[in-house]
């Protein structure tokens with residue numbers, strides 16, 4: 313069964329053809345990131361305008377690369393939320409038009425559930441399992457009983473994990489998105505040099521990252537750094553690398569503590585990580601070490617499927633359709649969870 317996935321929840325416009333939920337036949341991702349960089353974050357209006365311009369060619373390219381025609385497609389899976397309102401509307405409207413014009417069934421897919429699925433594109437994971445999704449917009453722990461039965465067991469109370477990387481990178485005078493910049497700088501720093509911590513939450517499975525971002529800011533101010541102006545920081549690269557390494561390590565410590573606690577509390581020894589932050593090498597290394605210590609199997613997506621993509625959407629859509637789930641032209645976007 314051939315599924316065309318469409319994903320437009322943030323700045324990417326993505327389309328992919330996946331066969332039977334696992335064989336990726338084509339995968340196309342266009343990003344409008346370069347148009348947002350100078351603002352230091354995603355501007356929703358720019359994102360949706362670029363998506364409107366590119367969605368037709370991105371879908372056409374995904375079909376062309378797969379050497380297929382629309383008439384070969386058995387199902388369209390499309391992200392309907394959470395995400396940016398205007399961006400979601402572009403993807404969902406386009407999918408509805410294809411569905412109406414070609415009589416192809418359509419299925420709305422939850423963006424976070426598709427991030428969970430990204431690990432299943434390259435791993436066989438026995439159900440049920442625990443999943444941690446760490447992205448620019450979310451930090452959530454899920455109990456995955458089945459593809460269509462996913463329970464949220466914890467989420468961030470303030471900033472998302474990727475958002476914390478982005479904000480700290482901005483404070484340090486680095487680029488956007490911040491995760492890869494922090495990761496690179498952290499390699500040169502000492503992760504034990506500065507003692508940061510993530511705020512406690514009432515529920516042990518929830519997260520809070522806004523406090524640590526403020527702590528980084530205070531740490532720099534206490535050292536007499538002006539928070540604006542790159543050059544000052546670069547002349548003190550040793551110290552800034554220590555800040556980046558200590559911040560990154562503290563965030564990873566928190567993610568590890570809560571994810572493995574969720575595994576133990578639910579008596580599960582399978583943990584799948586997804587979302588943009590899962591591309592981080594230090595995170596992968598630390599989770600793998602801890603998994604070996606605790607006799608838990610940890611699974612990661614391939615790096616290219618950590619970021620937003622449509623293969624994870626098409627893959628999940630296949631399984632849900634098999635469970636008789638289907639949407640229709642009344643499908644509406646749901647920007648907020």
Ligand code: KG4
Pocket residue numbers: 322446447448449450473474475477478489490491492495587588589590591592593618619620
């Ligand atoms: O999943 P994603 O592509 O988009 C959302 O659904 O939000 O995640 C983007 C986030 C950004 O906040 C970015 O800084 C973070 O993932 N990220 C990383 C790394 N690569 C991307 N964070 C830490 N380390 C990385 N190597």
Ligand code: ZN
Pocket residue numbers: 423427447448587588619620
């Ligand atoms: Zn995402």
